[in-house]
Amino acid sequence: MLSRRILLAGVLQGAAWAAWAREPGYRIIGWDALLPAGWDPWAEFSAGGVDLRQLPDDDPRARAALARLRRVWDQAPTNAALDGALVRLPGYVVPLEQTAQGLRELLLVPHYGACIHTPPPPANQIVHVRLDTPARSVGTMDTVWISGRLQVARSETSEAVSGWKLAGQRVERYTGTPSTTGLR
Known part of the structure; x- marks a missing residue:
């Protein structure tokens, strides 16, 4: 964390x-x-079955995950x-x-x-x-x-x-x- x-x-x-x-x-x-108490910056990314660490940077799933991460983190409480x-x-x-x-x-x-x-x-x-x-x-x-x-x-x-x-x-x-x- x-x-x-x-x-x-x-x-x-x-x-x-x-x-x-x-x-x-x-x-x-x-x-x-x-x-805030209990907030986990990775909570929304732990499910889904895809290990993002294994994806190459040019994989569309990696780009989509990064865009999602930015949206979630930009709204962090x-x-x-x-x-x-x-x-x-x-x-x-x-x-x-x-x-x-x-x-x-x-x-x-x-x-x-x-x-x-x-x-x-x-x-x-x-x-x-x-x-x-x-x-x-x-x-x-x-x-x-x-x-x-x-x-x-x-x-x-x-x-x-x-x-x-x-x-x-x-x-x-x-x-x-x-x-x-x-x-x-």
């Missing part, structure tokens, strides 16, 4: 993290928190309990809008290459971020922590369909533990 690719796998330790995590109002979450929450989430950057002042808009994704070299993950695993202040020195597939208010909001960009919107208030390099100063 997708949870095996979580970026946060046991790295949130130490005094620096503890101080940062105690900032009032913000909650550190991992990618699994974005999923979100965890409504997080709507409006102040959160901190680590992930990889997929730039959308770069200005002379820095990166202004991006997709935050849970694993390297998502939306760039591989098909996008389900929409509930993609966060569309609009930064309050443009971030300098942040580029494609950089790992970052982003803090802000999370909202359930489906949107479609040139790269993917996202199930979340985040008004980004702070961006900082991912080092395993969040620091007390943001990257700008």
